[in-house]
Amino acid sequence: MPYFDxxxxxxxxxxxxxxxxxxxxxGWADPARLYREGRRARLLxxxxxxxxxxxxxxxxxxxxxxxxxxxxxHTGVAGVLAGRRRVGGHMVASAVEHSSxxxxxxxxxxxxxxxxxxxxxxxxxxxPAEYACAxxxxxxxxxxxxxxxxxxxxxxxxxxxxxxxxAGVPLLVDAAQSLGWGPVAGDxxxxxxxxxxxxxxxxxxxxxxxxxxRFSPQGPADERESGRxxxxxxxxxxxxxxxxxxxxxxxADAEAARLRIxxxxxxxxxxxxxxxxxxxxxxxxxxxxxVTFSCLYVDGETLLHELDRAGYSxxxxxxxxxxxxxxxxxxxxxxxxxxxxxxVSLPRGTTxxxxxxxxxxxxxxxxxxxxxxxxxxxxxxxxxxxxxxxxALGLRCPQPVIELARVIRTVPVGGTVTxxxxxxxxxxxxxxxxxxxxHTYLGExxxxxxxxxxxxxxx
Numbered sequence: 001m002p003y004f005d006x007x008x009x010x011x012x013x014x015x016x017x018x019x020x021x022x023x024x025x026x027g028w029a030d031p032a033r034l035y036r037e038g039r040r041a042r043l044l045x046x047x048x049x050x051x052x053x054x055x056x057x058x059x060x061x062x063x064x065x066x067x068x069x070x071x072x073x074h075t076g077v078a079g080v081l082a083g084r085r086r087v088g089g090h091m092v093a094s095a096v097e098h099s100s101x102x103x104x105x106x107x108x109x110x111x112x113x114x115x116x117x118x119x120x121x122x123x124x125x126x127x128p129a130e131y132a133c134a135x136x137x138x139x140x141x142x143x144x145x146x147x148x149x150x151x152x153x154x155x156x157x158x159x160x161x162x163x164x165x166x167a168g169v170p171l172l173v174d175a176a177q178s179l180g181w182g183p184v185a186g187d188x189x190x191x192x193x194x195x196x197x198x199x200x201x202x203x204x205x206x207x208x209x210x211x212x213x214r215f216s217p218q219g220p221a222d223e224r225e226s227g228r229x230x231x232x233x234x235x236x237x238x239x240x241x242x243x244x245x246x247x248x249x250x251x252a253d254a255e256a257a258r259l260r261i262x263x264x265x266x267x268x269x270x271x272x273x274x275x276x277x278x279x280x281x282x283x284x285x286x287x288x289x290x291v292t293f294s295c296l297y298v299d300g301e302t303l304l305h306e307l308d309r310a311g312y313s314x315x316x317x318x319x320x321x322x323x324x325x326x327x328x329x330x331x332x333x334x335x336x337x338x339x340x341x342x343x344v345s346l347p348r349g350t351t352x353x354x355x356x357x358x359x360x361x362x363x364x365x366x367x368x369x370x371x372x373x374x375x376x377x378x379x380x381x382x383x384x385x386x387x388x389x390x391x392a393l394g395l396r397c398p399q400p401v402i403e404l405a406r407v408i409r410t411v412p413v414g415g416t417v418t419x420x421x422x423x424x425x426x427x428x429x430x431x432x433x434x435x436x437x438x439h440t441y442l443g444e445x446x447x448x449x450x451x452x453x454x455x456x457x458x459x
Contacts, residue, residue: 002354005315006197007149007177007290007345013199016244020201020236027235032224041235048235048242055245056175056191056208057183063208064225065238069176069194070100072205075217075228076172076190077104080141081113083214084170088138089113094126094145094155095333098174101143102329114138123282124153124334132163139169146178150317150330150343151281152290154178158186170213177287179206180248181256189213198248199348200241203234248348255348256288262355263291266344273363278436280336290345292317294331295366296433297375297402298340306369307342310361315343327397327425337432338425339398340366375402383412390419393450397425401433408439408457415457416442422450430455 003011027044029037046060053060066072081091091108093101095117105115116134118126126144135142142164147154157173164171170189178184180198184191190213195204207228209215221227248255267279276296295303300316307314317328317338327338344358388407392400400421408417419430427444430453434441442454 001311001313002350002358003313004344004346004350004358005313006347007152007343008315009196009202010180010199011347012201013244013247013348015247016200016240019243020240023236023239027239031233031235044239045233045235048239051242051246052206053208055179055183055242055249056193056206058191058208058210061226062210063206064228065233065241066205066207066225066229067203067231067234069174069192069197069205071229072192072194072207073098073100073172073174074104076192076207076209077101077108077141077143078218079209079215079228080170080172080190080213081108082216082218084140087140089140090136090138091115091141091143092118092131092134092139092169093143094118094120094131096120096124096148096150096330097143097145098149098176099329101145101172101174105143120333122280122334122336123285124148124151124280124330125155125282125285126160128156128159128163131160132167135164135167135169139167141172142169143172143174145174145176146184147287148281148330149177150328151292151334152177152287152345153282154285154287157184157188161186161188164189177290180245181252181288182249190215195237195241195244198245200244201237204237204241251348259346259348259350260288262346262350262352263289263344265352265355266291266359267293269359270362273359274366276436277366278337278432280331280334287345289347289350290343292341292343294337294432295340295342296337296436297370297373297398297405298366299369299373299398300340300342302369302372303340303342303365306365307361310365312358312361315345316341317343327428332428335428335432337429337436339401339429340369373398373402375405383415384410385415386411387416388418389452390417392419392421392423392426394422396423397429399423400426401429404430404433404455405437408437408455411457413457413459416454417457418452418454420447420450420452426453427451 031042172190179193193206196202222230331338431441440456
């Protein structure tokens with residue numbers, strides 16, 4: 001069964017498995033102790049730190065291991081904000097950061113700080129100039145992911161880092177999705193990553209803080225990991241994480257070139273094979289193994305279940321797969337279609353046959369889900385009204401858009417259809433539907449129950 005969700009967690013790399021098994025025998029002792037077993041454990045920890053620092057592009061004494069990538073983010077954000085509290089309480093981040101960064105930003109706001117989220121374009125990238133404008137004299141920290149975890153778009157980190165350096169603001173880079181493919185460009189100040197993203201064991205994060213960055217660890221500390229990550233280290237997992245990072249880096253260029261060809265095939269053929277689909281993310285500045293697309297008139301949760309039944313494990317940023325019924329913050333910030341969203345992220349070693357099999361299965365699965373939802377688009381001989389209003393209250397994604405599609409051709413060209421909906425997703429998906437189908441979105445207006453979204457028929 002092909003596993004196509006490596007952006008969530010990559011399968012354990014063979015080198016990680018070997019290193020983990022070996023270090024279970026050699027690295028069980030306390031590396032802080034001076035006896036023989038402790039010295040042996042310390043040598044393993046030092047070697048792992050040196051290997052990880054080389055991959056990150058920092059000094060070994062600038063890098064510590066944490067219990068997870070999320071822990072690294074929270075520690076990094078809190079430490080820099082506390083260390084620079086005399087500068088001010090302003091934090092800047094992109095609108096498409098990983099939830100760990102946004103949660104840290106929310107905690108900072110709750111404590112009295114301020115946060116500016118820099119918008120992105122439809123590809124998911126920030127503008128370096130717009131990011132620079134968000135920095136001011138009170139900015140204590142800026143955050144920018146190296147590549148987006150949902151759509152794969154690579155951010156202009158080097159350009160933003162230059163703007164931050166000019167403003168005297170440290171830049172924290174969440175490199176969880178990209179570190180296995182190569183070092184992060186630019187003069188960043190703090191970097192975080194997570195081992196399970198590149199095929200290391202879960203439960204190991206990296207936090208690198210450059211010398212000269214004012215950093216004040218928060219919470220109780222001890223003598224381990226420079227006081228930045230207290231507690232007994234999981235040395236076997238750390239050794240396996242560092243070993244696998246070195247291994248994946250050694251094969252990264254060749255594997256990236258191979259997987260990019262397969263992802264390009266998915267990007268091209270999905271648009272041809274599946275009607276009413278939008279491939280999202282930057283087509284060029286992107287991770288080599290990841291592609292995301294959204295399908296009109298599809299329930300995302302049902303689509304993922306049907307693909308799973310067909311033998312393919314994929315992920316989604318669709319609101320239709322969320323218990324909150326709210327669209328992915330990434331897709332919302334990009335302003336792209338969210339319903340029927342599928343994220344395919346290929347693990348190393350994925351074959352062309354596996355990708356071809358997925359492409360053969362996908363059109364039938366999408367058509368089956370649409371048929372279950374009763375998707376129809378009538379073509380009457382004569383329009384029945386110049387303006388219609390559709391009551392979609394109580395209907396959830398993707399039904400409001402399906403109802404819109406059913407009636408759009410019952411008004412003449414230039415006529416309007418108003419959809420009344422209480423589903424937050426409609427605010428994103430109705431404008432996206434208009435852009436895909438060539439109609440004009442006229443805007444929204446509040447109603448006593450729900451919101452009225454108005455569309456003008458153009459074709």
